[in-house]
Amino acid sequence: MTSLFQILMLVLDVVWFIMIAHIIMSWLISFQVLNLRQPLVAQIWHGLNSLLEPIYRPIRRVLPPMGGLDLAPLVALIGVYAIRIILVNNMHAFM
Template sequence: MLVIYQLLDLILSVVYVIMIVHIIMSWLINFNVLNMHQPLVGSIWTGLNKLLEPIYRPIRRYMPDTHPLDLAPLVAFVIVIALRSIILPAIFF
């Protein structure tokens, strides 16, 4: 049972770090610190979007459209934090 808990915690930790990188990178792109025309930046951004879009898409379906501001990453981030620190320990311990 402890192995399942550790595996789920590891997966949620990796998702947490990927989401942090995605959020910081989106800020840097929006403030023109990073240039999307650079091949490395473009490929990292595309890869992060492909990884996180399956998480964001169901959240966007239920949230109102706030077009210039996308709140789906914030909601997903809060869900991952809640799963890691509240729900997962409550289930296994």
């Protein structure tokens, strides 16, 4: 069961890293440091969007519209971190 706990923690770490990369890339695109007309940047951006959109979509349905501000990534990051805390606090169940 310890291996199951470690696999869950690994998956949460990977999701956390992908979300952080997506957030940073969105800032770089917004401030025109990165250009979506470059093929590599566009492929990475569309790949990250396709990975994270199933996570963000239900959150966006619940959150009220905030104009141009998208809080779904922040809520998702907090959710991943909360799941991580719950797993660590209940680690004895996996032993």
